[in-house]
Amino acid sequence: MAKVLLVEDEAVTAWNIECILKEAKHDVVVVKSADEAVVQAAANSPQLVLMDIYLEEGGDGIKAAEEIYRRFNIPIIYLTGYSDQVTLKRALNSHPYGYLIKPVLDMQLYTSVEMALQQHQADTQQQLVSNLYAQLHQHEVVEAELRRTLQQKETLLKEVQHRIKNNLQFIASLLRLQSHHSADPSVNLILQTVEHRLTSMALVHEYLDLYGSSNKIKVELSSYIRSLCHHIYNSLNPDPEQIHCHHLISSGITTTVKRAIACGLIVNELITNAFKHGFQGGKLGGDLTVTLSQQTNGEITLSVANTGMPLPTPLSIEDESSLGLKLMALLAEDLATTLEVKTEPRTCFSFTFAP
Numbered sequence: 109m110a111k112v113l114l115v116e117d118e119a120v121t122a123w124n125i126e127c128i129l130k131e132a133k134h135d136v137v138v139v140k141s142a143d144e145a146v147v148q149a150a151a152n153s154p155q156l157v158l159m160d161i162y163l164e165e166g167g168d169g170i171k172a173a174e175e176i177y178r179r180f181n182i183p184i185i186y187l188t189g190y191s192d193q194v195t196l197k198r199a200l201n202s203h204p205y206g207y208l209i210k211p212v213l214d215m216q217l218y219t220s221v222e223m224a225l226q227q228h229q230a231d232t233q234q235q236l237v238s239n240l241y242a243q244l245h246q247h248e249v250v251e252a253e254l255r256r257t258l259q260q261k262e263t264l265l266k267e268v269q270h271r272i273k274n275n276l277q278f279i280a281s282l283l284r285l286q287s288h289h290s291a292d293p294s295v296n297l298i299l300q301t302v303e304h305r306l307t308s309m310a311l312v313h314e315y316l317d318l319y320g321s322s323n324k325i326k327v328e329l330s331s332y333i334r335s336l337c338h339h340i341y342n343s344l345n346p347d348p349e350q351i352h353c354h355h356l357i358s359s360g361i362t363t364t365v366k367r368a369i370a371c372g373l374i375v376n377e378l379i380t381n382a383f384k385h386g387f388q389g390g391k392l393g394g395d396l397t398v399t400l401s402q403q404t405n406g407e408i409t410l411s412v413a414n415t416g417m418p419l420p421t422p423l424s425i426e427d428e429s430s431l432g433l434k435l436m437a438l439l440a441e442d443l444a445t446t447l448e449v450k451t452e453p454r455t456c457f458s459f460t461f462a463p
Contacts, residue, residue, distance in 0.1 A: 142167025327368035378412035386416025411458035
């Protein structure tokens with residue numbers, strides 16, 4: 109068992125990684141910012157740090173990693189997605205013990221953590237000359253690999269996005285086929301719920317803007333939400349004449365991949381719950397409306413409203429007994445926002461977030 113400091117500002121990702129590490133009997137402390145990471149490293153002396161390179165509002169992950177390694181000689185594993193050449197070169201100077209590409213697989217994380225711990229223990233026991241030689245050799249290997257990756261980044265990025273989308277859609281198709289062969293309604297409902305969540309994530313990759321003016325990849329949020337709504341409507345609505353689905357979506361709205369996925373998953377949960385509870389699985393009729401707009405200050409507002417059965421009272425978004433509500437609360441936290449709920453004259457969930 110090792111003491112691990114996890115520096116991750118995405119709530120869902122942090123929760124998932126923390127669960128994997130605790131299952132492996134590691135003691136985990138989670139922080140969201142670079143400053144907190146340095147403080148915790150000084151106070152608790154962790155044996156390993158998992159550091160998110162991009163801490164959007166919490167400081168520079170690479171700078172924090174450099175300081176932690178320099179002051180406390182604690183090994184670092186980076187959690188990375190897409191990096192530009194300058195960032196990657198900076199990362200190399202902090203002597204990382206590994207790079208993990210999100211989303212992180214259980215065995216991949218477990219293996220990387222164990223290898224990093226063992227490697228660091230061996231390094232500290234070696235003589236100074238041997239230790240310096242190993243670090244220089246590792247530096248050269250990683251640098252060569254990163255240079256090769258940078259040269260192929262456009263081709264590789266397109267291929268990765270294509271494979272991610274296809275793999276997610278393949279898994280969703282398997283779940284759909286499995287549900288058709290199950291006679292248990294409760295099993296079918298679980299499979300359908302997971303299928304819709306996977307599909308909402310897969311659809312994001314059809315609306316990526318890889319050549320935008322900024323360094324970050326953007327998602328055409330307007331087109332993505334419109335396509336996602338059509339998919340869910342067609343999958344859940346047994347009688348379009350009875351349940352009328354509308355979308356009021358402004359064109360030209362973009363956001364980051366992280367925020368788009370969070371939005372898609374929240375919209376999926378809200379529309380699914382509207383059909384399941386508001387319209388009683390198609391037994392009741394009414395209107396369902398999805399609205400997406402952008403304010404003059406750039407903030408984006410998204411809402412899902414229905415005229416079906418009213419919500420039970422009291423309703424808590426933080427209800428731990430409901431995975432759907434817990435997921436939406438975590439996703440809203442990632443968006444630095446909260447879900448607002450209105451029950452009159454119709455049930456409406458809405459949230460506003462920065463682009």
